[in-house]
Amino acid sequence: MKRVETIYENGDHRWAVVARDPNKPGHLIDTNEYLVSKGDHALLTDPGGTEIFPAVFAAVSEAYDPRNIRAIFASHQDPDVISSLGLWLEFNPDLRCHLSWLWDSFVPHFGGREETFVSLPDEGGPITLNGLGLQAIPAHYLHSSGNFHLYDPKAKILFSGDVGAALLPEGENGLYVENFERHIKHAEGFHRRWMGSNYAKEKWCARVAELEIEMLCPQHGAIYRGADVHRFIDWFRRLDVGLK
Ligand SMILES: [Fe+2]
Numbered sequence: 206m207k208r209v210e211t212i213y214e215n216g217d218h219r220w221a222v223v224a225r226d227p228n229k230p231g232h233l234i235d236t237n238e239y240l241v242s243k244g245d246h247a248l249l250t251d252p253g254g255t256e257i258f259p260a261v262f263a264a265v266s267e268a269y270d271p272r273n274i275r276a277i278f279a280s281h282q283d284p285d286v287i288s289s290l291g292l293w294l295e296f297n298p299d300l301r302c303h304l305s306w307l308w309d310s311f312v313p314h315f316g317g318r319e320e321t322f323v324s325l326p327d328e329g330g331p332i333t334l335n336g337l338g339l340q341a342i343p344a345h346y347l348h349s350s351g352n353f354h355l356y357d358p359k360a361k362i363l364f365s366g367d368v369g370a371a372l373l374p375e376g377e378n379g380l381y382v383e384n385f386e387r388h389i390k391h392a393e394g395f396h397r398r399w400m401g402s403n404y405a406k407e408k409w410c411a412r413v414a415e416l417e418i419e420m421l422c423p424q425h426g427a428i429y430r431g432a433d434v435h436r437f438i439d440w441f442r443r444l445d446v447g448l449k
């Protein structure tokens with residue numbers, strides 16, 4: 206079973222993670238979905254694949270009224286990110302899906318009407334959730350050619366999609382990174398192969414190094430907190446990725 210854990214709470218402003226599922230079949234990559242809520246409005250990041258929709262929906266519904274989910278943020282077009290879109294739209298046809306303009310005619314193959322999609326320009330920009338100002342941060346070619354992360358300046362949380370992802374061995378189900386040096390070994394191969402460009406990586410590192418981030422929340426693996434956030438950014442900056 207997936208479970209929902211609150212990772213930030215301040216009044217009616219909350220971040221919760223639909224955390225990893227130890228019982229999930231091994232042939233599916235495990236994912237984290239994040240529910241950002243402000244009062245009775247919520248946004249779900251990278252809601253996941255069709256295959257895990259029942260597990261995500263059940264876990265979310267135990268902790269929160271899913272009718273309050275008004276929007277989805279899709280960091281990019283991958284099946285583990287957004288292939289459940291059609292099922293979410295069956296539940297709520299008025300959902301809005303924020304994603305890169307590059308994918309706004311491809312992702313509709315997973316479902317949705319024209320008005321479902323809110324296209325983000327390459328430079329990103331604001332996404333407002335019930336008065337809460339979130340920001341789409343460009344992360345193109347990390348790994349997708351049209352790729353965004355989601356920053357909450359109030360909570361100081363960055364949802365970083367596949368950046369920061371780690372493929373953890375069975376049994377390592379902790380929510381947070383506890384030992385950076387040990388953890389990062391499980392992230393290295395993934396970043397070397399999946400991240401397409403050193404140039405894009407350097408631009409991203411410079412951009413996010415200027416943000417105040419207390420938690421860096423990837424779509425796979427554990428969450429980086431406190432000093433581990435900048436430890437990760439420094440590690441990523443030094444890592445050689447993509448085509449040589
Ligand atoms: Fe991906």
Ligand SMILES: [Fe+2]
Pocket residue numbers: 283285286366367424425
């Ligand atoms: Fe992914």
